[in-house]
């Protein structure tokens with residue numbers, strides 16, 4: 001167990017080893033959290049005080065990850081449901097073996113983590129920040145499966161906000177447009193794809209992972225103490241249109 005005199009809030013970041021996850025771990029640590037990264041492989045992540053192994057496809061793994069945080073640090077104040085996977089392709093072309101895992105990780109995995117963390121978050125009167133996406137706010141052709149999972153995460157965020165408000169647990173989401181990261185490595189060097197993507201973003205550039213982390217941190221902070229059920233776009237105006 002951590003030093004009991006250390007009152008820093010404890011944050012669990014799923015997908016902490018990924019592009020946005022690393023930014024979240026670094027930002028939250030810099031701003032006073034004890035951060036635990038949870039990912040498929042429990043490699044050290046800069047900023048994270050500890051890394052745990054997590055496979056969101058397994059409820060058992062989700063509960064074990066939360067239990068490990070509680071064993072080690074004694075509390076959980078913030079869950080960032082950041083881990084996710086993508087699948088591109090038109091609906092008529094996407095086979096089940098491609099889209100079922102996207103649903104299982106992005107939607108079911110988020111739900112599993114929320115269930116696993118519920119008691120600890122009630123205890124701390126903590127918060128959840130979910131990673132949604134522009135694709136969950138506006139329809140993007142060629143991104144149906146991914147977009148549907150993110151739309152579902154946005155709806156889950158609203159329902160949980162209502163169900164858990166009485167226990168003092170706030171639930172919000174951030175919805176970025178394209179962020180250079182391992183997830184988008186297949187498209188950020190594709191000039192044609194990027195020209196079309198940038199043309200769809202009023203502010204005309206991609207999002208930096210640090211900008212997503214800053215938005216998530218604000219939603220989790222006491223400054224946002226009356227904000228719940230909200231999805232904050234970090235998208236240069238895409239969803240305004």
Ligand SMILES: NC(=O)c1ccc[n+]([C@@H]2O[C@H](COP(=O)([O-])OP(=O)(O)OC[C@H]3O[C@@H](n4cnc5c(N)ncnc54)[C@H](O)[C@@H]3O)[C@@H](O)[C@H]2O)c1
Pocket residue numbers: 014015016017018019020021038039040041054055056057081082083084085105131132133134175176177178179180181182183184
């Ligand atoms: N990069 C973007 O353009 C973008 C835009 C909007 C939203 N998002 C969302 O932000 C989040 C982070 O995306 P990213 O760009 O950092 O992606 P990434 O691929 O860099 O990182 C995702 C992380 O999730 C982990 N992960 C995957 N499956 C897992 C599982 N079953 N259990 C546990 N961990 C698992 C991966 O190992 C990886 O470290 C995702 O939810 C993504 O949908 C990304």
